[in-house]
Amino acid sequence: MRRRVVALLVIFGVVGLVVGVFFTPMLGVDDVEVRGAKELTVEQVRAKAAIKSGSPLVRVDVHGIADRVRELPRVESVEVARSLPGTVRLTIVERSPVAFVKAGDGVHLVDATAKDYATVAMPPIGLPELLLPVEARPAVKSAVGILTQLPEKLRAEVLTLSAQTGADVKLALAGGREVRWGNLNDTPRKAAVLEVLLTREGTVFDVSSPELPTVS
Known part of the structure; x- marks a missing residue:
């Protein structure tokens, strides 16, 4: 009889604990x-x-x-x-911004996934500007994809990125230099080629075809 009473008390105690934990503010x-x-x-x-x-x-x-x-x-x-x-x-x-787009309602911040996630009054210092509407998703995605794959030293020289589509991206660098990049394909290779080209005199650097780059 004593064992039954103890067993019942244990059962009631467990049930009470479960009820208290799962169904009350205990x-x-x-x-x-x-x-x-x-x-x-x-x-x-x-x-x-x-x-x-x-x-x-x-x-x-x-x-x-x-x-x-x-x-x-x-x-x-x-x-x-x-x-x-x-x-x-x-x-x-x-999210951290990698670039910004100026629009009528303010400055749109864009992260590494090309997401337009916030609008602020002033552009962040040190970030490049995308000269294209945030609604142009293919162009924005290509431009951001190129930007985020650039070596840090080269990325720091980028002032703006522009494009009409995702296949004609252009970069404006410090010193009045322009880079014709093309599409997102082969970006690491294009970056390596560009670093070599930038050691030469010129204002327009075309790496859209990295096998046949040009400087003019």
Whole structure:
């Protein structure tokens, strides 16, 4: 009889613990910690995460939270983790601009994936300008793909990139020099050829066909 009573008490205790953990605020969310926010505010991230205070921690939908936070244009990635007794930790990585486009509503920032993710009043210092509309996706994608594959030293000399399509990209370099790049294909090879060509006199450097580059 004593063993049965003890067994019943253990069962009731386990059931009570499960109910308390999964269905009551006993281990509920009492804090949402945000890490990695720079341009975004902690309040913006928390609002998008939409985590209800007091929700049982073990039942928090981490995947749903991550999906909601990724809807913020500035967010490149996010990790969501639970931390006992009642904290949900959001670690975000914000997008970094590699170029910008001037438009009627301001300066559009473009990241390494060619995503137009933010509009600001002034262009960031040191970034090249894309002389094409952000709506021209093939041209933007080619221009950004070329830019991000350039060696750092060469990339620092790029002032603007222009194109009508994804196959006629041109680079304006410091010193009034122009580079006719063409399409995104063979970009590393074209960059290596260009570094050699830039040691010669000239203002127009054509590496659109890296087998037959020209200087004029």
